Amino acid sequence: MLFQLSEEQLMIQQAARDFAQNELRPGVIERDEHQKFPAEQVKKLGELGFLGMMVSEKFGGSGLDAVSYVLVMEELSKVDASASVVVSVNNSLVCYGLEAYGSEFQKEKYLKPLASGQQIGAFCLSEPEAGSDATSQQTTAEDKGDYYLLNGTKNWITNGSTASTYLVIAQTHPDLKHKGINAFIVEKGMEGFTIGPKENKMGIRGSDTHSLMFNDVKVPKENRIGEDGFGFKFAMKTLEGGRIGIAAQALGIAAGAYELALAYSKQRKSFGKPISEHQAIAFKLADMATQIEAARMLVYKAAWLKDQGLPYTLAGSMAKLFASKVAMDVTVEAVQVHGGYGFVKEYHVERLMRDAKITQIYEGTSEIQQMVISREILR
Ligand code: CAA
Numbered sequence: 090m091l092f093q094l095s096e097e098q099l100m101i102q103q104a105a106r107d108f109a110q111n112e113l114r115p116g117v118i119e120r121d122e123h124q125k126f127p128a129e130q131v132k133k134l135g136e137l138g139f140l141g142m143m144v145s146e147k148f149g150g151s152g153l154d155a156v157s158y159v160l161v162m163e164e165l166s167k168v169d170a171s172a173s174v175v176v177s178v179n180n181s182l183v184c185y186g187l188e189a190y191g192s193e194f195q196k197e198k199y200l201k202p203l204a205s206g207q208q209i210g211a212f213c214l215s216e217p218e219a220g221s222d223a224t225s226q227q228t229t230a231e232d233k234g235d236y237y238l239l240n241g242t243k244n245w246i247t248n249g250s251t252a253s254t255y256l257v258i259a260q261t262h263p264d265l266k267h268k269g270i271n272a273f274i275v276e277k278g279m280e281g282f283t284i285g286p287k288e289n290k291m292g293i294r295g296s297d298t299h300s301l302m303f304n305d306v307k308v309p310k311e312n313r314i315g316e317d318g319f320g321f322k323f324a325m326k327t328l329e330g331g332r333i334g335i336a337a338q339a340l341g342i343a344a345g346a347y348e349l350a351l352a353y354s355k356q357r358k359s360f361g362k363p364i365s366e367h368q369a370i371a372f373k374l375a376d377m378a379t380q381i382e383a384a385r386m387l388v389y390k391a392a393w394l395k396d397q398g399l400p401y402t403l404a405g406s407m408a409k410l411f412a413s414k415v416a417m418d419v420t421v422e423a424v425q426v427h428g429g430y431g432f433v434k435e436y437h438v439e440r441l442m443r444d445a446k447i448t449q450i451y452e453g454t455s456e457i458q459q460m461v462i463s464r465e466i467l468r
Contacts, residue, residue, distance in 0.1 A: 094160070101157045105164035108137065113169040120171065120295040121440050124287065126251055127172045127295050134165075134172070135206015140179045144188050148196050149205035155330070155392035159337035163388075166341025167348065170444040171295030173341065175209060177334035178247045182452075183210030183256055186272070186327040190315050199254050199274055211252035212331075213243040213275075213301060214324050220244075221457050223258075224267040224321060228303065230259035237261070237273065237313065239281075239306040245451070249299025250284050253277050257303070258324050261317065270320035274312040281306040292443035329405050331452045333391045336408035339416035339448035340384045346423035346441040347377045353427055353436070370426055377419045384412040403465040410458035413448035420445045 094102065112130050120127055134140055142158045144150020158180060165173040187200040202208040219225040228241025239259055246255075255275040262269025275282060285300035314323055351374055354365035364370045391404035420442035424431035431438045449455045 094156070098154075098157050098160060101153065102160040102164060104137065105139070105161040108134070108139075109164050109168040113165065113172055117169045117171075117295075118434050118437070118440070120169075122294075122434070124289065124294045126297045127169065127175075128251070130169075130172050131175050131209065131251075132206070134176060135209075138206070139165075139176055140206040140209065141184050141200075141204025142180050144184045144200065144204035148188060149201040149203075150184065150188075155333065155395040156389060159333060159340075159388055159392045162334055162337035163341040163344065163385075166338040167345030169295070170338055170342055170441075170447075171293045173338050174247055174293055174296050175251075177331065177338055178212055179203060179209050181331040181334040182212035182327050183254070185330050186212070186256060186314070186323060187274075189326070190272075190319070190323055191274075192311070192314075194311055195274060195314065203254060208253040209248050209251055210254040210256065211246050211248040212327070213246050213255050213257040214328075215243060215245045217242060217244050217300075221454055223324060224270070226258060226260040226270055228257070228259040229263075230261045230271055230273060230308065232261060233307075235310050237271075237308045237310065239273065239275065239303040239308050241303050243301040243303075245288070246299055246301050247296055247451075249297055249301060250287065251297045255301070256314070256327075257301075257308075258320050261320075265318065267321040268318050270324075271317065272314040272320040272323045273308045274314065275303070275306065275308055279306050279308070290447075292440075292445070292447050294443075328452055329402050330395065332405040332409040332458070333388065333395065333401070335448055335452045336384075336388045336391065336405065336412040339409070339412035339445065340381065340388050342441050342445050342448065343377075343381050343384065343412070343416040343419040346420040346438050346445075347374075347381055349436070349438055349441075350374065350377065350423040350426040353430070357428075364426070373422050373426060377422055380415045380419060384408070384415040387411050403462060406453075406458040406461040406465075409448075409453070410455055410462065413445070413455060416445035416448050417442075 138151035141150035146152045230237040281304040283302045288298040387408040391408040394401040423438040
């Protein structure tokens with residue numbers, strides 16, 4: 090067993106670390122405060138090849154492995170989870186889904202601009218009445234011959250207004266339940282497609298989350314992904330990889346908060362010495378470091394399994410379940426280490442604490458991960 094990153098992976102990790110410090114750190118507090126999407130930063134992430142990391146070069150991607158992807162997610166998330174969620178959704182949910190299951194036409198037309206970072210995409214599964222229970226899709230796609238008529242509402246859509254391409258899950262044959270669901274590529278600007286107001290969120294406030302409304306949107310038949318009825322499997326397979334990305338985001342949030350707490354504890358003095366020299370703080374730091382390392386092992390292992398072409402459903406859900414809990418626990422402790430300073434925005438840890446929470450909710454709540462894990466181990 091080799092616990093060592095390759096030269097190339099180390100270089101990519103360093104590039105992401107530099108980007109996070111130089112490009113994301115300045116302005117991150119203001120973007121959070123004013124719910125400002127990191128548009129310039131996302132453009133630069135695209136230029137660096139971070140928006141289509143695992144897509145083959147043939148389709149405009151960087152042709153890298155999943156381990157490199159989680160390294161990038163971790164470094165970006167240490168500083169700005171609102172930017173890293175864009176990277177996660179575009180890579181894992183949109184580009185991966187299109188490359189793995191799209192037609193040649195779809196890859197040429199839609200994947201290339203997404204993988205090369207000229208455009209960003211959104212993944213539209215959640216609905217007002219179908220979050221965890223994803224088989225209960227109310228959005229309908231009626232087969233009209235050479236097009237589908239799409240009607241319904243999607244909720245909590247990341248990149249809701251900034252995306253150009255939307256992968257939309259909808260029910261075509263309600264009598265067939267999940268076997269009647271399809272996935273479609275919908276373009277911004279298609280007639281009948283409207284975008285609701287931006288959600289005012291507790292965390293990842295810079296990210297762009299909206300409801301989407303589809304009212305008799307005509308979607309050409311060639312925009313259906315895979316065979317008729319493949320949509321639910323498409324969503325599940327795509328989310329499996331997405332969960333590794335979000336696990337890496339959670340890991341990064343935890344690691345970012347820990348690094349800030351560690352640095353602060355060495356310079357803040359109380360009772361005549363740095364607070365890191367008080368056992369009450371030193372032991373907290375020891376626990377935080379241990380939890381983070383354990384999360385890192387699970388996240389890297391899940392990515393490694395994916396790279397080996399081995400099953401990663403269980404490992405991905407375990408990584409997400411554990412890393413998101415670590416993100417919550419560690420960020421709360423990081424605020425505590427900072428004392429009163431941790432409660433104000435300038436010290437960054439309160440934002441990381443707010444951002445951590447979403448990692449236990451999106452791309453499947455912790456309870457959904459427990460469901461996936463228990464099914465796998467009891468099978
Ligand atoms: N791979 C392939 N097929 C799968 C699968 C997987 N990982 N998981 C389930 N399926 C298949 C099953 O085999 C079954 O197919 P068959 O009938 O042909 O055998 C079918 O899907 C239905 O599966 P279940 O009976 O297990 O369905 P269920 O309703 O009991 O449970 C679930 C499914 C795991 C709970 C699923 O609904 C789920 O993952 N829910 C959570 C949804 C989610 O993660 N939403 C996140 C929204 S996206 C987001 O957050 C993006 C963002 O903006 C950041």
